[in-house]
Amino acid sequence: MAQVIFDKNTVIGAIMTKVWDGFIRGFHWLLVIGIAVLYFSGEEGWLDLHFIVGYLLLALMVTRIVWGIFGSDTAKLSSLFHRPRHIIQALKSKSPHVGHNPAGSVMVLLFFILIFIQLISGLMTTDDILMEGPLVTYISYELAELAGDIHQLNIDLLLVAIAVHITAIVMYRIKGVNLLKTLLTGKSDIEAKSPKMRRGWIGYGIFVLLTVLILFAWGQEPLSAVL
Ligand code: HEM
Ligand code: HEM
Numbered sequence: 001m002a003q004v005i006f007d008k009n010t011v012i013g014a015i016m017t018k019v020w021d022g023f024i025r026g027f028h029w030l031l032v033i034g035i036a037v038l039y040f041s042g043e044e045g046w047l048d049l050h051f052i053v054g055y056l057l058l059a060l061m062v063t064r065i066v067w068g069i070f071g072s073d074t075a076k077l078s079s080l081f082h083r084p085r086h087i088i089q090a091l092k093s094k095s096p097h098v099g100h101n102p103a104g105s106v107m108v109l110l111f112f113i114l115i116f117i118q119l120i121s122g123l124m125t126t127d128d129i130l131m132e133g134p135l136v137t138y139i140s141y142e143l144a145e146l147a148g149d150i151h152q153l154n155i156d157l158l159l160v161a162i163a164v165h166i167t168a169i170v171m172y173r174i175k176g177v178n179l180l181k182t183l184l185t186g187k188s189d190i191e192a193k194s195p196k197m198r199r200g201w202i203g204y205g206i207f208v209l210l211t212v213l214i215l216f217a218w219g220q221e222p223l224s225a226v227l
Contacts, residue, residue: 019098020186021072022200027064028183034060035115035162039155047131048222055219058119059210061112067203073195074099080109094175096182096190104179107165114158121151134218 034057041050068077082090082102090103100108124139124147126132136144172179182188215223 016187017098017190017192017194018186018197019074019188019190019195020183021075021197021203022186023063023067023071023198023203024075024200025183025186026200026204027060027067030060031057031115035158042155045127047127048225051131051133051222052215052219052226054119054122055214056211057115058123059207059214061115061119062210063203063207064112066206067198070198071203072197075198080105082106094177096177096179096188098188098190098192098195104168107161107168110161111165114154114161117150117154118158121147121154125151131222 034053037053038050038057041047041053064075065077067075068080073079079099082105086102087106090097090101093101097104123133123135124144126136126144126148132144133147139147169179
């Protein structure tokens with residue numbers, strides 16, 4: 001919803017347009033925390049914790065895809081696909097955009113692909129000692145070995161994507177576009193028709209439901225080891 005904010009020191013007020021709903025804002029920081037915990041628990045071999053957080057992240061990412069179909073206009077997956085010409089234009093442009101700009105959309109799609117590769121390969125990976133992902137029983141030993149290699153290699157691609165992402169946010173800030181503030185507040189001072197927003201709690205409701213289902217199906221062993 002567009003909102004007019006009046007500063008008591010100025011006569012003219014600024015138009016604030018809501019661009020990110022509560023779910024997308026929370027999703028982003030839950031994703032950041034989840035990936036950090038998964039990285040360190042994987043490297044340290046704390047696999048019970050790794051599995052539990054892996055299941056939480058799986059529920060979060062599936063919710064983001066559902067939100068990409070039924071959620072707010074700016075969360076829609078369909079808004080992430082653009083012509084190459086528009087992507088190049090967006091890289092040169094300094095003007096803010098309602099939702100992800102076409103170049104940012106490429107980054108978001110790349111993240112979704114890399115994170116799902118990491119999750120699915122994890123579900124098919126075993127440490128050959130105590131822990132095995134819940135899909136290992138359904139696949140051959142060779143495929144589980146391949147999944148393990150992918151799980152190790154893909155993490156480096158994910159780290160490179162994160163570095164590019166943070167550099168891009170800093171570059172936009174230098175150009176005068178504060179994407180971080182917009183993500184934190186959900187509001188932009190861009191003057192535009194307000195996109196259609198859904199209530200964030202619906203997204204969190206879906207996330208909790210999926211978490212319970214996944215933990216019930218696969219999480220009982222690592223949960224009882226940790227608790
Ligand atoms: C985005 C999500 C994930 C990230 C970032 C991640 C990251 C990592 C990292 C950094 C390692 C250490 C690799 C190494 O030894 O060099 C690892 C190992 C492992 N991960 Fe994940 N992981 C994720 C999801 C999952 C999931 C969902 C599962 C299964 C439920 C899983 C199962 C495993 C297993 C079994 C290992 C040990 C592999 C071995 O010892 O060879 N991971 N993960
Ligand atoms: C593990 C690290 C990170 C990952 C995996 C990540 C991933 C993502 C993803 C997937 C989105 C799209 C959100 C959506 O539509 O669902 C996004 C957007 C965004 N991220 Fe991150 N992020 C990370 C770290 C950070 C950090 C540290 C910052 C702050 C400097 C940041 C700032 C932003 C901003 C400002 C946006 C909105 C971009 C726009 O307006 O188009 N991210 N990030």
